[in-house]
Amino acid sequence: MNKLTPGGNMRWESMRMILxxxxxxxxxxxxxxxxxxxxxxxxxxxxxxxxxxxxxxxYHQLLTFIFWHDGHFYEIIGHCHFINNTQEQFHILTVDEEIHYLKFDVLINLALH
Known part of the structure; x- marks a missing residue:
């Protein structure tokens, strides 16, 4: 639709920008x-x-942890090093030797890798 087409809103046609x-x-x-x-x-x-x-x-096998955080799903691949029942979290050692702490209540899925 151009400015000369009937039904066009010529007044606002030149203001097609977004701040x-x-x-x-x-x-x-x-x-x-x-x-x-x-x-x-x-x-x-x-x-x-x-x-x-x-x-x-x-058997020291790799696991895939899928968890929920702030409306999105994320994945960690690693070994479950320790299960802390008092703080309700998993201690996960990834392949890159990083340690992640994952709360029980955010875990969505768990599978062997």
Whole structure:
């Protein structure tokens, strides 16, 4: 549609620009819309995780931890070095020799790597 087309809004036709503040707000809004609510795991999932963890810790196997943080899912691959029941977190040693602490309540999935 150009300015001469009937039905066009000639008054606002020349104002097709977005202020940087509006663009940032729009991008932030789009990012907020992409967020996912944290899934709730049932007892059966926790029993399966317990079995996988015991096998992996006994035979020193790599695990893939998928966890939820701030509306997004993330993945850590490593060995479960220690399970801290008092602080309710896993101590994970990655392949890069980094230690991550992962809370029980953010864990979404656990699988052998």
């Amino acid at each position: 940087p503040e509006h663009r940032e707000a729009w991008l932030k809004h789009q990012e907020e819309n992409k967020k996912v609510q944290q899934p709730v795991l049932d007892e059966q999932h926790w029993q399966e995780f317990e079995y996988i963890l015991s096998e992996a810790m006994e």
